[in-house]
Every structure is written in structure tokens, then in C-alpha cells.
Amino acid sequence: MLVPKTLDELHSALSQGGQVVGGGAGIMSGAMHPRPPAVAIDLSGLGLEGMDPVAGHVGAMVRLAALERFELTGRNAVAAAVAATASPTARRLITVGGVLGGRLHGGDLTPALAVHGACVQVLTRDAPQLRWLPLLDLADLARPFAVLRVTLGAAGPSAFRRIAGHQTVAPSLVSVAGLRHPNGTHTFCVSAATPRAVLVDAERLPPVEKFLDDHRASAAYRREMTSVLISQLTQELAGLEAA
Numbered sequence: 322m323l324v325p326k327t328l329d330e331l332h333s334a335l336s337q338g339g340q341v342v343g344g345g346a347g348i349m350s351g352a353m354h355p356r357p358p359a360v361a362i363d364l365s366g367l368g369l370e371g372m373d374p375v376a377g378h379v380g381a382m383v384r385l386a387a388l389e390r391f392e393l394t395g396r397n398a399v400a401a402a403v404a405a406t407a408s409p410t411a412r413r414l415i416t417v418g419g420v421l422g423g424r425l426h427g428g429d430l431t432p433a434l435a436v437h438g439a440c441v442q443v444l445t446r447d448a449p450q451l452r453w454l455p456l457l458d459l460a461d462l463a464r465p466f467a468v469l470r471v472t473l474g475a476a477g478p479s480a481f482r483r484i485a486g487h488q489t490v491a492p493s494l495v496s497v498a499g500l501r502h503p504n505g506t507h508t509f510c511v512s513a514a515t516p517r518a519v520l521v522d523a524e525r526l527p528p529v530e531k532f533l534d535d536h537r538a539s540a541a542y543r544r545e546m547t548s549v550l551i552s553q554l555t556q557e558l559a560g561l562e563a564a
């Protein structure tokens with residue numbers, strides 16, 4: 322296990338083919354097909370456990386349980402997505418960096434942060450400098466990389482809903498976050514229903530071929546439920562404004 326104390330040491334660890342371990346919940350869980358890395362990188366020496374409410378930054382090593390206690394006013398979608406993720410016990414392990422850096426198609430936090438315009442600070446093997454990326458661009462980043470911080474984006478009326486099937490703690494089938502802009506338009510982001518989190522136009526959803534189709538649900542069902550969740554969120558956000 323490599324425990325870098327500086328960015329140069331982290332860059333060197335990435336250059337050696339190291340893989341970041343966050344809370345280990347995904348890497349070690351039998352439910353997630355565990356694949357412990359050959360060279361593991363522990364970010365605990367880099368001071369990434371902090372949350373800055375003024376700047377709206379949180380460190381990659383912040384656990385979801387800690388994020389739940391953070392001041393998330395104006396970011397209801399984020400609060401709801403965190404509360405919907407896994408179980409209270411798992412949320413004490415799962416890190417913000419682990420959800421985002423793990424790039425699971427079913428990550429609930431990703432669409433919630435994306436509608437607020439969140440960005441991630443990353444270090445890659447290619448360049449020793451830190452850089453900020455729009456959160457959804459993380460899906461295109463070549464490994465290995467490390468997520469160090471995330472901005473929570475701009476505050477605004479937002480909401481999050483998901484359908485997980487029979488058990489509420491089951492992996493999501495469809496997760497949608499929405500944000501209402503001052504001019505009455507919306508930004509919606511879908512995950513779990515699609516191979517990666519994507520912004521969608523509520524009036525023109527992607528064709529059914531763009532949705533996942535597996536033993537848990539057909540692509541047609543996932544597309545239909547995306548439409549249902551978007552209309553529920555639209556009503557919820559209108560209600561928030563009226564209140």
C-alpha cells in the first residue's frame with residue numbers, strides 16, 4: 322500500500338500503475354465482484370477528509386455519512402442521493418471520491434452533483450499538475466487517476482428520485498436528479514438506466530437503444546421510468562418554488 326504525503330508522491334504512485342482505494346466498500350465487497358488492486362494507493366496522507374462550506378468543496382476521502390451531516394441547503398438532490406445510497410453502515414465507509422472515481426453507471430451521487438454543475442479536481446499519470454473537470458467528463462478520463470476534491474456546484478432548487486426495485490437498498494435501476502433554473506427551465510441527469518450518467522432533455526429522451534437492458538429490467542422499462550421520474554421531479558420542483 323502506497324501512502325503518498327505530497328502531490329509528487331501521488332503522481333509517482335499513479336505512474337507505478339497504482340489504483341486509489343477509498344473506503345474499500347466497493348473494492349472489498351462480495352456484492353461488487355471484489356478486485357483488490359496490485360498496487361493500492363491510500364489517500365489518507367493528503368488531508369482530503371475536510372469539507373469547506375464557504376468554498377463548497379469536499380475532499381475525496383469524506384465519507385457519505387459525513388456528507389449527510391454537511392450543510393447541503395440548496396442542494397436537496399445531493400442530500401437525497403446520499404440518503405438513498407446503500408445503507409447507513411455502508412455510508413460510513415463509502416467515500417465521495419470512491420463513488421465518483423469508481424464511475425459505476427449506477428452511482429446515485431453523480432447525477433445529483435451533475436445537475437448543480439459540480440466539478441472534480443483530479444491528478445492523472447499523464448500530467449503532474451492538478452486540474453478541474455466538469456464531473457461528467459470524469460467518465461472519459463483514462464486510468465489511472467485520482468479524484469482529490471469535488472465542488473458541490475451552485476445552489477438551486479433540486480431534487481432526486483430513484484427506482485431500485487423490490488428492496489430499497491438494491492442497486493438502482495433508474496436514478497434521476499433535476500434542477501429548476503430561475504427562468505423555469507430544468508436540467509435533468511440520469512444514471513443507472515444508462516451506461517453512464519448523462520444529461521437529458523425531458524422532451525426528447527434518448528432512444529431506447531441508449532438505455533441498459535439486462536435481467537433486472539428492459540431498456541424500454543428503464544426509459545419509461547426515466548420519463549415518469551422526470552415528470553414527478555418537475556412537479557416536486559414546481560411545488561418547492563410555490564412553497
Ligand SMILES: Cc1cc2nc3c(=O)[nH]c(=O)nc-3n(C[C@H](O)[C@H](O)[C@H](O)COP(=O)(O)OP(=O)(O)OC[C@H]3O[C@@H](n4cnc5c(N)ncnc54)[C@H](O)[C@@H]3O)c2cc1C
Nearest residue numbers: 343344345346347348350407416418419422423428429468
Ligand atoms: C453493499 C453496497 C451497496 C451499494 N449501494 C449503492 C447505492 O445504493 N448507490 C450508489 O451510488 N452506490 C452504491 N454502492 C456502490 C458504491 O458507492 C461504490 O462501490 C463506491 O465506489 C464505493 O466507494 P469507496 O470509497 O468504498 O470506494 P473503493 O471501494 O475504495 O473503490 C471503488 C473504486 O473507486 C476507485 N476510487 C476510489 N477512490 C477514488 C478516488 N479518490 N479517485 C479515483 N478513483 C477512486 C477505486 O480505484 C475503485 O475502482 C454500493 C456498494 C456496496 C458495497
